[in-house]
Amino acid sequence: MSAFNLASQIGGTAPTDAAHAPVGLRCDEAWLLHGQKCYRFSNMKTSWDMSRQLCGEMGGDLVKIETRTEQQFLFEKIKEINKSTEEMFWMGLSDAETEGDWRWTDGSSLNQSLAFWFVYGSANEPDNWISPPHPQGEDCAWMGVRVWATEFLSWFDVPCTITSRFMCEKQPRRSADFQQKRELT
Ligand SMILES: [Ca+2]
Numbered sequence: 001m002s003a004f005n006l007a008s009q010i011g012g013t014a015p016t017d018a019a020h021a022p023v024g025l026r027c028d029e030a031w032l033l034h035g036q037k038c039y040r041f042s043n044m045k046t047s048w049d050m051s052r053q054l055c056g057e058m059g060g061d062l063v064k065i066e067t068r069t070e071q072q073f074l075f076e077k078i079k080e081i082n083k084s085t086e087e088m089f090w091m092g093l094s095d096a097e098t099e100g101d102w103r104w105t106d107g108s109s110l111n112q113s114l115a116f117w118f119v120y121g122s123a124n125e126p127d128n129w130i131s132p133p134h135p136q137g138e139d140c141a142w143m144g145v146r147v148w149a150t151e152f153l154s155w156f157d158v159p160c161t162i163t164s165r166f167m168c169e170k171q172p173r174r175s176a177d178f179q180q181k182r183e184l185t
């Protein structure tokens with residue numbers, strides 16, 4: 001699949017978040033700049049593995065949440081995108097290797113002070129829920145505005161094979177790179 005076709009299939013548009021854009025950083029079209037990273041929210045729904053592959057083909061990876069501000073920003077964006085629906089978005093967190101050992105796609109361990117699992121009453125995520133269609137339990141994390149999820153209680157573990165929208169991130173370009181590119185073409 002060419003980069004162009006891939007981009008149009010994944011869909012999703014994002015205006016530049018100017019208020020949060022450090023001077024000199026730029027994102028590719030359809031990516032949203034926030035802080036030091038570019039983000040893209042897909043329209044397409046697919047498995048966790050395929051989501052990760054698609055982010056990779058666009059030069060990024062599934063989102064890794066590294067600060068409370070980043071969590072807040074992503075939750076707000078999902079709220080904006082969803083309006084009346086409860087669609088969830090894959091992020092780059094999984095315990096597929098070792099049950100209960102949650103890792104980001106770069107191999108780093110989840111920092112417990114920056115974990116935002118859904119908790120409400122007796123519902124405690126991650127619960128690795130085992131059900132007849134998913135005897136292997138739940139090893140991938142998604143995030144969204146569902147039931148009583150709030151900005152800092154909005155992650156759920158679910159089976160990796162179900163299909164969902166997803167969030168990619170990648171490094172922004174420096175404006176100078178853009179300038180140079182223009183001069184070269
Ligand atoms: Ca699990």
Ligand SMILES: [Ca+2]
Binds near residue numbers: 125126128129138156
């Ligand atoms: Ca769960």
